[in-house]
Amino acid sequence: MSLIATLRMLWHRWYITFPGLLLAGLCAAGIWYTVPPSYERSATELLLPGKNDYPVGSNPLLYVGGLTSSADVLTRAVSADNVLKEVTKDHPGTDVTVQRDGSTSTPLIVITVTSKTNADARDVLSAMVARTASELSALQESQHIKTTDRITVEPITVATKSTLQQRTRLVLTVAAGAALAALALLIAALTEGLSRKRRRRADAVEASAADGLADDGPADDGPVDAGPADDAPAVAAPLPTVRPSSGFPTRRRSRPSAADRSRAPSMTTRRA
Known part of the structure; x- marks a missing residue:
């Protein structure tokens, strides 16, 4: 972690960093005035x-x-x-x-x-x-x-x-102040790390939920042939076109169906 990132993290957790450093300074000052030279x-x-x-x-x-x-x-x-x-x-x-x-x-x-x-x-x-x-x-x-x-x-x-001789006094003061300051910074860093970990976990859960919803939606595979609707109105077949010839109306004969062709031999037999 760079120095700028570390300072930004400590500033983000100012409610832990500043009181901790203040407590460390007060403790160091108390030891300095308590321990005699x-x-x-x-x-x-x-x-x-x-x-x-x-x-x-x-x-x-x-x-x-x-x-x-x-x-x-x-x-x-x-x-x-x-x-x-x-x-x-x-x-x-x-x-x-x-x-x-x-x-x-x-x-x-x-x-x-x-x-x-x-x-x-x-x-x-x-x-x-x-x-x-x-x-x-x-x-x-x-x-x-x-x-x-x-x-x-x-x-x-x-x-x-x-x-x-100030050596003992100085050593105790520096050790107490440095220990409390390091503890405050460590608590701030751990708090920030746990917060980031929870945010990453929540983002991962949201991302997985979004992917699941996308998989459950209808697939766009092209147009679906729903077949003829029962309630649709029937369309009448167009009538055969009649062309006039030689002045007399004639009707265009349609091609005989399979049933007519099957009955044709029986009619011929009866005539005979």
């Missing part, structure tokens, strides 16, 4: 080697290359379910992601917090930054590592403002 904050932390792992007075940042494995271990410890549940128990609807920055070999740990409110995102991020340091200290203390050999974690960046 999300607030996201992130922080980045760096692992630093122990004081005995680099020369006195040198820059510890030059010796962070061997701490990638330690960053992976700390990431697993901080992102455990029990830790995340403990931190977010007073902040429902908050999601926390802890992972090592895979784009570089530097032992960087990235913490991302997504929450329904800006305050919850701020509080949970602060709690996770503090929890990372405590978990690292607990891990090293459980291994009885000396204080001078212990790895430390240093926050590099901590977001002070949340980023507004």
